[in-house]
Amino acid sequence: MGENEHTTQLNTLSSNVDKIVVFCNSLIETNAKLTKEIENLNIELNIKKEKLIEIEKKYNDLKLAQAFSSPISDGNKEAKQKVNKIIREIDSCITLLKK
Numbered sequence: 001m002g003e004n005e006h007t008t009q010l011n012t013l014s015s016n017v018d019k020i021v022v023f024c025n026s027l028i029e030t031n032a033k034l035t036k037e038i039e040n041l042n043i044e045l046n047i048k049k050e051k052l053i054e055i056e057k058k059y060n061d062l063k064l065a066q067a068f069s070s071p072i073s074d075g076n077k078e079a080k081q082k083v084n085k086i087i088r089e090i091d092s093c094i095t096l097l098k099k
Contacts, residue, residue, distance in 0.1 A: 064078075064079060064082050067079035067082070
């Protein structure tokens with residue numbers, strides 16, 4: 001091989017390395033953007049989960065209120081069960097406080 005061929009190969013190799021470096025930098029930048037997007041989506045998901053828990057609590061409270069006001073015996077039975085559960089939880093808390 002002549003010196004000219006070595007120079008050509010060296011230039012080609014150098015060009016390819018430069019392309020790889022540019023591509024790597026592009027991937028690093030894309031990765032950073034995607035990581036930030038994932039963080040934002042996780043924050044949004046946590047906010048939605050909290051809202052869902054709040055709405056479920058309100059729904060359960062509404063169900064309990066309707067059960068108390070409903071003349072249907074099933075509703076009263078459910079309401080009584082929930083009140084008994086709350087009383088047991090309160091008793092449990094009192095027991096823990098006494099310790």
